[in-house]
Amino acid sequence: MLKIFLAILVILLPAVLLMGHRIFFTKKGKFPPIHVDTNPAxxxxxxxxxxxxDREARKPNPHKIEMVKKD
Incomplete structure (x- = not known):
């Protein structure tokens, strides 16, 4: 059990450090914006x-022509 834990730790620790290199080891390290509205790309x-x-599509259309029902 201990060997498996150490093997997993040896694999995952370098992977996490390499993926987070820019965040952990730079002065301006912060996560990139992931929300669509804040992502410049x-x-x-x-x-x-x-x-x-969806919100814009649900706004009432000012140019809509109303149908008139005649009895």
Missing amino acids: LRKRGIRCVQTQ
Whole structure:
């Protein structure tokens, strides 16, 4: 059991350190923005938040023509 734990630790510890190198070892280390609205690369491609798009789609249309029912 101890051998398995140590083997897992030997594999995972370097992996975590290598993946977090920029965050752990640089002065301005912080996680990159992952939300769609705050990510500049996604904004540049025109990819937007689904909730924002849905909210805009649900706004009442000022140019909508109402149908009139006659009795």
